[in-house]
Amino acid sequence: MSKQVKQIPASKRALRIFMTVMIIVLTLIMVVPFLWMISASFKTQKDVMAIPIQWIPDYFYPDNYRKVLGIGSKSSTDYHFLLSYWNSLKVAVISTVVSVLSSAMAGYAFAKLKFKGSHFLFILYLAQMMVPSQLTLIPRFIAFSELGMTNSHMSLIAPKIIAVSSTFMLRQAFMGTPDELREAAKMDGAGEYRIWAQIMVPLVKPTLAAVATVQFLESWNNYLDPLVFISHWKKWTLPLALNQFIGAEVTQYNLIMAACCLAVVPVFAVFLAGQKYFLKGMTVGAVKG
Amino acid sequence: MRSTKVGVSRTKAARENLVAYTFLLPSLVGLILFSMIPLVMSLYVSLTDWNFMDGIGNWNFIGLSNFKELWTDEWFVASLKNTLIFTIVTVPISLLLALIIAVMIDDFCHKKVAGMVRVAMYMPHICNTVAISAVWMALYSKFGPFTQLMRALGWENPPRFLADYTWALPAIMLVVIWAGLGYRIFMYSASLASLPKDLYESAEIDGVNIVQKFIYITMPLLKPTTFFLTITGIISSFKVFTYSNVMTQGGPGSSTYTLVYYIYTSAFKYYRMGYASAIAVILFLMLLIVTIIQWIHNNKNETN
Numbered sequence: 001m002s003k004q005v006k007q008i009p010a011s012k013r014a015l016r017i018f019m020t021v022m023i024i025v026l027t028l029i030m031v032v033p034f035l036w037m038i039s040a041s042f043k044t045q046k047d048v049m050a051i052p053i054q055w056i057p058d059y060f061y062p063d064n065y066r067k068v069l070g071i072g073s074k075s076s077t078d079y080h081f082l083l084s085y086w087n088s089l090k091v092a093v094i095s096t097v098v099s100v101l102s103s104a105m106a107g108y109a110f111a112k113l114k115f116k117g118s119h120f121l122f123i124l125y126l127a128q129m130m131v132p133s134q135l136t137l138i139p140r141f142i143a144f145s146e147l148g149m150t151n152s153h154m155s156l157i158a159p160k161i162i163a164v165s166s167t168f169m170l171r172q173a174f175m176g177t178p179d180e181l182r183e184a185a186k187m188d189g190a191g192e193y194r195i196w197a198q199i200m201v202p203l204v205k206p207t208l209a210a211v212a213t214v215q216f217l218e219s220w221n222n223y224l225d226p227l228v229f230i231s232h233w234k235k236w237t238l239p240l241a242l243n244q245f246i247g248a249e250v251t252q253y254n255l256i257m258a259a260c261c262l263a264v265v266p267v268f269a270v271f272l273a274g275q276k277y278f279l280k281g282m283t284v285g286a287v288k289g
Numbered sequence: 290m291r292s293t294k295v296g297v298s299r300t301k302a303a304r305e306n307l308v309a310y311t312f313l314l315p316s317l318v319g320l321i322l323f324s325m326i327p328l329v330m331s332l333y334v335s336l337t338d339w340n341f342m343d344g345i346g347n348w349n350f351i352g353l354s355n356f357k358e359l360w361t362d363e364w365f366v367a368s369l370k371n372t373l374i375f376t377i378v379t380v381p382i383s384l385l386l387a388l389i390i391a392v393m394i395d396d397f398c399h400k401k402v403a404g405m406v407r408v409a410m411y412m413p414h415i416c417n418t419v420a421i422s423a424v425w426m427a428l429y430s431k432f433g434p435f436t437q438l439m440r441a442l443g444w445e446n447p448p449r450f451l452a453d454y455t456w457a458l459p460a461i462m463l464v465v466i467w468a469g470l471g472y473r474i475f476m477y478s479a480s481l482a483s484l485p486k487d488l489y490e491s492a493e494i495d496g497v498n499i500v501q502k503f504i505y506i507t508m509p510l511l512k513p514t515t516f517f518l519t520i521t522g523i524i525s526s527f528k529v530f531t532y533s534n535v536m537t538q539g540g541p542g543s544s545t546y547t548l549v550y551y552i553y554t555s556a557f558k559y560y561r562m563g564y565a566s567a568i569a570v571i572l573f574l575m576l577l578i579v580t581i582i583q584w585i586h587n588n589k590n591e592t593n
Contacts, residue, residue: 019397026390027406030471034412036434037424049432106316115309121317128324130580134528134549135569138334138556139327142345162319192308221417223531224549228557239419243535246423253427260420271415275408279475 034264041065041258048253064258068245080233081262084241091156091237092219099163099215100208107170108196112182129164134224141228155229156237160219166211173207174200220267238263335567341560348563355567365568367543368551371458375465375547376526383466384518387473392507394474395481396499407478410471418468422535425464426451451537457544461532469525473518480514481507513590520583527575548572 035055040048042060068081109115110122144155177200185195201208223239230236236244242263249255310317335355339348359365390410394403413421428435429450439447450460484507492502508515530549533539539546539554548568556565 016397019393020399020402023390023393023398023406024402027409030410030467031412033424033428033467036428040427048427049430049434051432051437053434102315102319105312105314109309109312113305113309113312115306118309121313125320128320130573130577131324131328132528132569132573132576134530134552135331135573136324136327137552138562138566138569139330140323141556142330142341142562143327146345159319159323162316162323164320167316192312196312217415223419223534224553227534228553239417242417242419242423246419246426246535251430253430253433256423257427260423263420264416267415267417268412271412272408279408279411 037257037260037264040254041261043254045252045254048257061254064254065262067255068258068262080236081238081241081259083234084236084238085262087153087236088220088238091153092216094153095157095160095219096212096215098157099160099166100212102161103163103166103170103211104201104204104208105196106167107172108174108200110167110171111174112177112179112200113192125164125167128162133159137224137228144229150229151232151235153230153235156219156222156225160215163211163215166215169207169211170204173204177203331566331569331573334563335570337563339561339563341556341562351563355564356571358564359567359571364543364546365551368539368546368548368568369571371544371546372527372529372548374458375462375529376523379462379465379469379526380519380522383469383473384515384522386466387470387518388477388508388511388515390470391474391477391481392503395478403478407471407475411475412471413468414472416468418531419535421464421468422532425460426536429460452541454541454544457537457541461536461545464532464536465526465529469522473522476514476518477511480511484510516583516586520579523579524576527572527579 036053039053039055039057041064042062043054043057043064044061047054047057070080070082106125110118110125140155140159141150144150144152149155149158181199181203182195185199190198221239222237223243226237226240227243230240233241233244242259245259246256334348336350336352337348338351338354394406398406425435427433430436431449436447436450448456450456488506488510489502492506497505528549529547530553533545533547533550534553537545539550549572552565552568552572555561555568
């Protein structure tokens, strides 16, 4: 290995070093908004916009977080970040489970089972991909308000039962599994449900993880649906709470940045911990050819 | 003997059908309830004058009047124009930037550095758009770091970017480009890793320089990725909403109104459900055109 490095001419090595430095500078530019966010969240309002920017404040001012989380304050206009956090987590986890389960079932049927109308249904599913959720937003709102389901997390979770792109990704994965396994299990007298749950689903675990990741992030970051369906603060998801907070504190950037940190940093931590998984999920089924 | 055999296979087929449909049931119910029925309803409501305040059922069928009104409504024209400008500017710029950076990383960075750089740049993509909006609102504010930076770079009187009629939309576009760059770099990097290396080696022997390699080898080989990212980029640009809603509320004036933002305000601020549905149908048609282009392209590739 070291011999190979030596063979590279000096001019090329200089270029390499130069480009690496360039890329690192570029990366810094990309993450600077986040660094500023973290730094500002520990400052007093007076210092937030001070120039030159003091990236590491002399004094870490934790009151921003205390205020945002409502610790030690008795006023009734407290912020309920933890509650929104919990709501977001709940909605995202249940949505993910629901959509992955339903897509794994439908994907399996499309990949391995013979049934009447399969071709027609397949086309119907494909066609659904073209219907944007923005088009169905108004009818969904009308239906949910008629059923008294606005201000309920059900209005965010229930529609996740249909996830066409996940269904197609899982169909693709199931198609790659060997038929012999199924046949053998059938010989042993296993029913189709048992084969699905105990043999087939474990075989497509990587795709399941990928699909689940995409669904979770989508639900976690969803803004338009909760904005329309949820108005009561007790039911707010995190993006709604954050938006309300931005509106209420307007120029208290230190407070707002603390709120943003609370919203963003845990997600970053999870992302960094499981990045290989995450990033694989993003490319599965995306680029063919 | 024969007839019973047919009978057995028929009941077997019926059973298989039943089993398959139980697997499909949840997703099929969802498809009908949350997609098919709403789609038909949307199309119908777009042909009525329905206002939510009048209650359900209190609507008049007015044919295509909503669609005619759209073209005389300066807010609609502005939101359509902004959405298109947004798409035409952000999609090519982010793709080109992402491609160049991805190739730079791939060609020159040590593997470990490359991995770290990609992950760092990817961060905004997993980040809540409301949080991103909040951070950039602070950066863009009158004494915010971005505005100060512009001052330091010699711009004497930088505007308040998000409150300026000319600058609000470009300011949002910059945020969107920034936020989506890492994802696109990552997608390009993934395809770069799968390119055949021997092509480059023989090119190197022929004395081809870096720029030529990029234009004549890398870019053509990455065409499928570029196509995919262009289509998905256009689709997500057509649907852009959060930034306009959080950062500018569509303002100042109509300068950052987008189609989805106008659907939102028409339906849920003014309760003009019929009119809002008509806008949504226009959006649907725009997306349909893009999707059809994608299908034609993909089918052509498959038959080739």
